[in-house]
Amino acid sequence: MKVDKVLGVGCTYMMYRVAETTRPYNIPTIVSMNTVMIDGTGMCGACRLVVDGKTKFACVDGPHFDAHKIDWDIIKSRRKTYLQEEIVSYERL
Numbered sequence: 001m002k003v004d005k006v007l008g009v010g011c012t013y014m015m016y017r018v019a020e021t022t023r024p025y026n027i028p029t030i031v032s033m034n035t036v037m038i039d040g041t042g043m044c045g046a047c048r049l050v051v052d053g054k055t056k057f058a059c060v061d062g063p064h065f066d067a068h069k070i071d072w073d074i075i076k077s078r079r080k081t082y083l084q085e086e087i088v089s090y091e092r093l
């Protein structure tokens with residue numbers, strides 16, 4: 001079966017995995033990065049991405065982007081911003 005295009009909508013980790021799954025097969029892959037948006041006005045900066053080496057904002061420039069052009073390392077790093085606080089919070093439960 002030939003796959004012409006893949007669309008990914010979900011958490012950032014899932015979309016990252018989709019991108020890495022389709023990349024070796026060179027299947028055009030679009031992801032919806034609204035999951036990183038907060039206010040959706042272009043004011044907070046929370047949805048900032050690097051796509052094809054250029055800074056983009058999901059709420060202004062997207063939310064759909066070529067998954068193979070997104071710098072996923074930055075997004076993965078950002079996901080760990082509050083990791084220590086989350087661990088402490090979890091341990092206090």
Ligand code: FES
Nearest residue numbers: 038040042045059
């Ligand atoms: S969601 Fe705040 S700048 Fe895009």
